[in-house]
Amino acid sequence: MLRTLEIRDMLIIDRLELEFQPGLNVLTGETGAGKSILLDSLGFVLGWRGRAELVRSGAEQGEVIAVFELPKDHAAHKVLIEAGFDDADELILRRVNAKDGRKTGWVNDRRVSGEMLRALSDTLVELHGQHDDRGLLDPKGHRALLDDFAGHEGLLSDTRAAWSGMSAARKAVNAAETAYSEARAEEDFLRHAVAELDKLAPEPGEDAELDARRRMMQGAERIRDDIARAAQAMGLDGAEGAMGDALRWLEGASDAAEGRLDDPLSALARAMAELDEAGRGVAEVLDALDFDPHELEATEERLFALRGLARKHAVAPDDLAGLAETLRGRLDALDQGAGRLSELTADLRTREAIFQKAAKALSESRAKAAKRLDTAVCEELAPLKMERAVFSTELSTAAAGPDGVDQVAFTVATNPGAPAGPIGKIASGGELSRFLLALKVCLAEQSNAGLTMIFDEIDRGVGGATAAAVGRRLAALAEGGQVLVVTHSPQVAALGAHHWRVEKRVAEAQTTSTVIPLDASAREGEIARMLSGDTVTDEARAAARALLAG
Structure with missing residues (x-):
């Protein structure tokens, strides 16, 4: 869980320290107030590639510090141990961007590369939005997501073991064939x-x-x-x-x-x-x-x-x-080579059969899981006003490997009879957001363990009952975990367990962005503003109270 985020001299942020909480954390504010800068800063300390110029004008360097709490079974522990770190239940990431562009990172006060930060970030944070190419929109990860949803770890383990045995047997055959061929040449x-x-x-x-x-x-x-x-x-x-x-x-x-x-x-x-x-x-x-x-x-x-x-x-x-x-x-060896080669070849054929059997069982399980996932996603799409859309998990044959012989791709068709295609190319901005949310809800139990999930304006293009449905699903995802949502939707904001408003201020010809935690009264005013605009009416306040009351 992301506990604190401290930002100094980054873009229009002078000094800012945020303490996030478990559950659904909501960030709201007017367009241009600096919400995206928060995500840019978090991405910077996590080693993500983003903006080239991040240091605030007039500052010598910018700095971001992120503190994460790690439960005992968190995947980050393995990354830390493999990199030679002492295991700990707290992870402090710090990264500095000098005015000349040089970037330096630390993990628990030990200097590390951007690659190390990115390896940790994969276990810490998952970003979803209309331009999400790191998570659900990346076809390379669809097979792993389906396997997590299927819960067939045993079949996957059997297939990997069979592949390892078959690969070793094939290597032995190749070596024996080479030795036998060389021996025959000098017989x-x-x-x-x-x-x-x-x-x-x-x-x-x-x-x-x-x-x-x-x-x-x-x-x-x-x-x-x-x-x-x-x-x-x-x-x-x-x-x-x-x-x-x-x-x-x-x-x-x-x-x-x-x-x-x-x-x-x-x-x-x-x-x-x-x-x-x-x-x-x-x-x-x-x-x-x-x-x-x-x-x-x-x-x-x-x-x-x-x-x-x-x-x-x-x-x-x-x-x-x-x-x-x-x-x-x-x-x-030459005299015995033919017999030895025959034995190794027979062993390889046996191991190939074992792999094919394991891969077939895994493929069958994936096919069944794909149908369950398609049904689950379609059920989630209906409340999001996309009952006519079709989500499909497509399985095709891929080159054999440790994970079997299947290639998996998530495809969508937004209207009946329309051709299906990759989720990131077929859906429009608002549709894409809802597809991603529906898919994430279905995969959440298996794929978000220990992750801080961030949704960047995933509710863009939707409103009313649909926005409320988006908010309820975000709140459900946050149960037992942590979700950060950047939103312009009052329906989503009203469902947050914790609420911050991002503001932009101008003083002495200097523009800065700040983040203010909101109490119950301030939340009502902020949601009323989101409903009515600059002029907050009594009707807007009443509507805000109704949204907050649920």
Whole structure:
């Protein structure tokens, strides 16, 4: 509910603060008094696009502050939370328009964009009038309005869930088809590459092992002869034999030498032991260097094969084993792809059937609701002196989407036999106002929760009993909520729960507009003025009292 509206230095408003109330709030005044400026100012703080020049002449900036009360289940809470605001039961909107045209907005003292203000305004205020293109005249919103009237949230939820499931299944099929198509395009390559890799059977680390073995065998041919000659020089025909002879000769002479050969004999024994150990080591090396010449050839062939295949696939030799697994997996996916694609396609067909069933049930419910809405609107049109007019909710087929397969449009025919057309193009100004009011009354229970509804001269072009019927319906809409009405009709004004008069004053060559709350006596005078004009007669006052008495 809009609680207060404070306006400073906007157009011809110097300073103004209004405190609105629940129920039907009526604003009256002579033409040009400034009623439209109030709506322009409210639209400005709500982020609506309107007049370019709003700052009062001579002022540096204009400012509007609007305070709203938010019940717990109000839709604005969700907008605030999604934007990162702390939730609150009071919403303070403030917007400033500088003289140079710059506009700055705040929500609860936090700076925001005009887009954020407009997002909130959709949950706070609903404007209706002869030039209403934001609400009931916008065909884009007719389907949602019909769904609210129908009250089939369950069917709508089922359809959206079915659409989501079908969309996910279709995405999976498309992805599988793409993967399968790509795999088929490289099938020959995959099969050849996997066969080639399987035949070679590369192992991680094999390249380094083969390279070391090859280098050892290549070096063995160069050093084996030298090592063999050394082994021969160290053996019985060489050093070992000579040292053995020397040891025997010295041992035979040691007794006669009276101990003087003991140290040489010990040294020679140690040398024989070291020579023996050296001989065994050389023999082991010779055994290691003893290889089949064909082994070198086989080692080189495998090493070259590994490196050649690695270059072919642009990977390191040690990565060939992993590449084989990857390609084998792609080949397995190809072999299983047809079956997988068939499964996904079958799932998609099932989900399409589920969506079609849900959409059909939703369409049938919409068709029934459309008939109920048409009947309800036509019943409302009769008291508004439009009993010959026809309102129709037209359903046509639209592209499938989360909300089904229906397109909804509200059409009217103002006279029997006349062609029907869009409500905003067929009806005249006064007829349009009454069509909108009748439609809003029928939709009110479902679509105005927490909204402040504003009707801008929606009673224009009607009077007498018809104006009274308009007023009664506005009062009914205001029960349990809040409605603001800008009106020139005394019948409508008399039904208001709260009444303000908009006045224009000229002082010191300065024109300003102000708004005055009216008590019971002042209301009688204002309604009498609306009935008789500038000169208020006793008869007009009596008529005003009669209207106020109901």
